[in-house]
Structure formats: C-alpha cells, structure tokens
Amino acid sequence: MLTDTLAPTPNPIRHDAPEEIPVLDLGPYLRGDPGALHALGKQLGHALENVGFYFIVNHGIEQALIDRTFAAARRFHAQPVDEKLKIKLDSNLRGYEPLKGSTTRHSAFEANNRPNLNEAFFIGRDLAPDHPDVLAGRPFRGLNQWPDDLPGFREDVLADCRAAEKLGLALVPVYAVALGVEPGFLMRGFEDPMFTFRMSHYPQTGALEDNEFSLAPHADMSFMTLLPDNEVPGLSIRLPNGRWIDAPAMAGSFLVNGGDLLRRYTNDRFLATPHKVLNRSGVERYAIPFFMDCSYDFVMECLPTCRGEHNPARYEPISYAEFRKFYRRSHYGNV
C-alpha cells in the first residue's frame, strides 16, 4: 500500500545490524582505477542498507578549504545578534536562524517539543538576481542573504559549496551502482541539484530540560549529507540496532549520511539514520554540513531495482519541490 502521508516513519530496529560505521576510501575510484567504481558501489550499498552513515577518506577536498570554512562559520556567528538578524531566515530558508529559532517537529524519533539550542546560517545555490526562478518567485529558489560586513565571507563559503557539490556529484554514479542501475542512471535527477549549506553554532549547554538538545534527534531531508570531521564532539547517531553512539572522529574525513529523500527514492532500501547533537564539550562547537538534494523539478519515483512483486512501491512519486514544501511546513511552521 502506498503511504498517504509524507511524514517519515522511523526505520524498524534491526538487532543484527552492524555497530561500526564503514570507512570508504575514494582514492582508487577518483583516480579512475579499473574496477574501483563497482567495488566502491558494493561498499556503499552495504553502508547505506545497514548503517545509513559512512566515512569517506581520500575524497580530494583540501583540509585548508575546510579549515577556512570553519573559520568563516566562527566569524559569522561572532557578529552581534542584531547584525545577524538583519538577514533573518526567509521563506526560501536562506539566512540566519537565531538560537532556539527552530523546533524539530518533523522528527518521528522523540517528542521534540523544545527549540534547538543552536543558531545557524543557511544558503542555497547562489542564483543571479535575474535568474528566471528568482524573478518568478519559485519557492526555495530565491537569492541568498549575505552579511554586509564580512569581507571574503561569501567567496569562502561559495568555494566550499563548489567543492562539496563536485564531490557529491562524483558519488552519484557510486549510488547508482550500489542500487543496481547503470552508473549514469541517477544523473538525470542531478542536472541542477538543489543544495543547502548550513553553518551552525552550538553554544555550550548548561543544565538541560527533558527533550532539550543542541539539535534534536532527526533524520536529514537530503539525498546525501556531507559533514566534514569535527574536532569538537557532540554528534551522536542512533544505529539501526537502536543504540546511540557518539560519532567517532576521523581527522580529514567526511561523514556522509542519507536523508529521507534518498530513503523514499529507494523505497526504504537505503536508510535515513537518526542523529542528534548535544554540545557538552566545554567549548563552542561549529558544524558545516552540506546537504545535497536533486533538481527542483525532478520527480522521485521508486527506482525500478527497489521494488518488486513482494516489495511494492511504498510512496507516491513526488517532485522535489513538493517534498521540500512538506519539510518546510513541518519544520518551520508557516514560514
């Protein structure tokens, strides 16, 4: 039966699921070594079917770029709140979201009724003011809102987004192989992919109320989330066997996970694993996740290799734009 709601349901608990987050070495694949695509596809399929998270190493992104972007996040959040509020989050979900500015209402994992103890700056693709989608006022396709007074900030952030998107797109054929379709098959959904880049600041938390988090348990919405390694702990992951673990640190790596978009597209074959943040480290914490989605008008329809006689499609085909609107409603109220 097709589900008539877009609300995500939790992955069922699987007691035999692995406890380790797999580490995928992208070196051979990015070098074009023979056989590397298929070998990597196999590892990626295993990771996303059983864990929902994996590390990547030898991904080709320079650490200096990541360091610069963390520094940009610090710089942004060091501004006075009034300055940040000049570019308050708009209906396209771009701009500044203040501390306690969001409540993770779409979570199916806990009664998240308290606002998140983080502040964040969001951008999407940096469209030109005369882009037809901007002129037409298409939802989520508006202009980014940049701070007035941070020279170099925009350039640094956009350089990071370009690198992260290139990496994300390079991984799409690996997802295709993992899902048993031709390597180029999924690219039709990524001709002009949407993305959200989030620069978060998690202040140190004091005593917390019940159900209070730096970022409440949630699954991402994305097709793929790329999260550079963080030297400050705080992220934890609910493994498919139901156990929460602290995300291990791995210098120079990215931690990658799938969101509800991927899960839906693959008929629940690939997991959208819940995670949360609590900053009890004693220092300020920053994070710079890049959420890569598919193209705006792309209609996600259950992949042919993810359904069968005994495994019918669980979800209606839906365009990315409609899917995203649901998330906006459930996460941001009436923004």
Ligand SMILES: O=C(O)CCC(=O)C(=O)O
């Ligand atoms: O802060 C982190 O390490 C992860 C953040 C996260 O899960 C998110 O922004 O969706």
Ligand SMILES: [Fe+2]
């Ligand atoms: Fe997340």
